[in-house]
Amino acid sequence: MPGVPSSKGCDACRKIKKKCDELQPCSRCRRLQINCIGSGKQRFKFKHADSKSATGHTALGKRRAVVPSARSAASFRIAMQVPENELASSLIGTLNITDIRYALEYYGYFLKDIPRRLGSSSALDAAVKALVTAYPYFHDRDFPPEALMYYGRSLRSLRDTLDDPTEARSVNTLCAVYLITICQSWLGKYDDQLASHGEAIAHLLKMSDFTQIKSNFERDIIITLTVPVIIEAIVNPRIKMEPKFFQLVSNLNDSAPVSPARNEIPRSSTKLPTIAKFPEWIRNLTPGDLPDIAAAYLRIRNDSQRMREYLDNWPATGFTVTSSFLVMQRSRYQAGYATLITLGLMLNTLLRVFHPGNPVLSAEAAFFCDEIVLEAELASCYRPLGAAYIALCLVVAWAAAEDIHQLDRIDSILADYQSDFKEISWKDRAIWLRKQFGRYLNMAGTETTDLGPLDGSRKLAANISDSSSSPETCCVM
Incomplete structure (x- = not known):
């Protein structure tokens, strides 16, 4: 028999455990100008049959539970240009999901070009099969x-592909690793703590030949994958990329076509080579870094102010469904703003090492933390995929809050x-980063907030608690 939950609150209030007045839309969603879904409605829980004969129907039922309305006819024209096989059809069906909570476009626009590349790389085919399953x-x-x-199977196929020097340099192989x-x-399924x-x-x-990049697909995947490499380099000292590489990627990004309308929207002016310096600044801060950090901070602070004003004046989207193009557009801009702050x-935290007790920096740090909290609440209705960036923002806020x-x-x-991605220990990363910040602040003679009961008796993973330790090699390597 189906279960009958007692709460009739909307999804957004239930996500952050806030009491909902069950109006349609509720007062909180109206105030925050976010989608109000499920307010005042009775919910039911249904259990799928657990048997081998019902496996196929169970999978189909779950897929239907996720799939909202399909994309426009233009998206389906892509399907007519790819090989007609089951794998390509499955991937196209998955990519045609527009609900921001589950849309794979979150991982990159270039994914729409993968179906036409199937059949040319065994590693890419195996990775796509794992993804759609x-x-x-x-x-x-x-x-x-x-x-x-x-x-x-995708891991085994990738290892075999990496043994071939030609295939190892292929953008298809790089895409397979990403999938x-x-x-x-x-x-x-992690082979280590990262x-x-x-x-x-x-x-x-590093093996990529930038002179051979001839398509938007190749350019976009290199730009997309550069960002997680920078983020992981903060906790993994074995990842070292030459500044020349980031300059080349930045040039690729600058060469991408931008519509005139997009040029009118305020965005971050910080270039990729500057962001690439963050891992070294956080791991090995020196007084010689102060001019670069100060210049980057002023640029980010000014850009974020313009983006905040633009968001405040954003036309009301109404309480549309999460597959709405306007909702998707606003959520992406919110993600850009949250990432920038x-x-x-x-x-800001690194600058406070050089300027301990500076009241302006402390006030701006508190403001940034408050903004991240607000963005986390606003993005809650887009979880899990549409708000996947928020966890990393909260990690930094947790590490920097005074x-x-x-x-x-x-x-x-x-x-x-x-709870969205339970296997990734965001709290451990927050504790590691706070200790890094605290080490610098203590060296500068600045008092830091004691972690107290929040730290508790949690035992950090060896590769996170000790900044000098190195994580084990991943299973692909």
Whole structure:
């Protein structure tokens, strides 16, 4: 028999455990100008049959539970240009999901070009098979055995491909690694304590021949994969990329076509070579870094102010469904703003090492933390995929917060977001980063907020608690 939950609150209020007045839309959603879904409606829970004969129907039922309205006819024209096979059809069906909570476009626009590349790379085919098999189940983590089986096969196929020097340099191989890391984040199958095969991706990026990049697909995937490499380099000292590489990627990004309308929208002016310096600044801060950090901080602070004003004046989208193009557009801009203020908060904390007790920097740090908390609440209705960036923002806010009440609030929201991707220990990363910041602040003679009960008796993983230790090599490498 179906269960009957007692709460009739909307999805957004239920996500952050707030009381909902059950109006349509509710008062909180109206105030925040976000979608109000499910307010005042009775919910039911249905159990799928658990038998081998019902496996196919169960998977189909779960897929239908996720799939909202399809894309426009223009998207389906892509399907007519790819080989007519089951794998390509499955991937196209998955990519045609527009609900921001589950849309794979979150991982990059270039994914729409993968179907026409199937059949030319065994590693890419195996990675796509693992992806489409796991996708219908990732939102409730009830993965069938075949999802794990295809994930294992994709790893074996990738290892075989890397033995071929020509195929190892192929952009298809790089794409296969990326798709495997996506499956990895869903399945929670990690070979070490890190969240991705960052070393393998960095190695393949170094092998890339930028003179042979001739398509948007090749350019976009290199730009997309450079960002997680930078993030992982913060906790993994074995990832070292030459400044020349980031300059080349930045040039690729600058060469991408931009519509005139997009040029009118305020965006971050910080270039990739500057962002690439963050891992070294956080791991090995020196007084010689002060001019670069200060210049980058001022640029980010000014850009974030313009983006905040633009968001405040954003035309009301109404309470449309999460597959609406306007909702998708606004959520992407919110993600850009949240990411930018997170970078600003990191630089702000490093500047406080050189300017201890500076009241302006402290006030701006508190403001950035409050903004991250607000963005986390606003993005809650887009979870899991549409708000996947929020966890990393909260990690930085948790590490940088000075006020104990603000820290408690961030800790509570971070614990809630942890449920979206349970296998990634965001709290451990927050503790590691706070210790890094605290080490610098203590050297400068600045008092830091004691972690107290928040740290508790948690034992950090060896590769996170000790900044000088190195993580083990990933299974791909």
